[in-house]
Amino acid sequence: MGSGVGLKYSRPSRISDLSRFSQRQRVVNERKLRREREREKEKEEEEEMGVTKEQVKSSLTSKLNPAHLEVIDTSGGCGASFAIEIVSEQFEGKRLLERHRLVNSSLEEEMKEIHALSIKKALTPEQWKQQQESQVSKPAA
Structure with a gap:
């Protein structure tokens, strides 16, 4: 045992x-x-x-069909902060605040992870065209 x-x-x-x-x-x-x-x-x-620059571009492109879109990751690559310049026909007849709301709602899912979104420009195609023409006509200083 x-x-x-x-x-x-x-x-x-x-x-x-x-x-x-x-x-x-x-x-x-x-x-x-x-x-x-x-x-x-x-x-x-x-x-x-985080969120990638490509994800932001993809969401805005699919929802707002922009004529011009520039997305800059201002967070250094971690996807926490972006600056946007966007031109869309969907902005016609809308005030700036309504345009910003459209951009924010288009990025609803991404905004859960984004800490800062700077919408530098939210223009109609006509406003964009006028802006481009005025920049070309200005003489270089």
């Missing part, structure tokens, strides 16, 4: 059994800690992805 059969999971009775038990426990704890760190790292990487 004293051959140790059935004592595999019992309390360690000798010092050598105690050290093996603590080694095993240490290995298990290290594995758990490693898995937790990997999960945290994956979560951080997902959060860092």
Whole structure:
């Protein structure tokens, strides 16, 4: 009966059994800690992805069909801040605030991750044309 059969999971009775038990426990704890760190790292990487310049362009293009669109990532690549210049026929007859609301609603999903959106220009094609002509006619200083 004293051959140790059935004592595999019992309390360690000798010092050598105690050290093996603590080694095993240490290995298990290290594995758990490693898995937790990997999960945290994956979560951080997902959060860092943010919104891309291409996603912003794609959403605005599909919803507002712009004649001109310039999107600049002003956040340094993390997708938290953008500057936009947009020209669309959908802005005809709308005030500036309504145009900005159209842009913001077009980026509804992206705005959940964007911290700053600067709409530099929201013009109709006619306004854009006039602006381009006036810039060409101005003499260089």
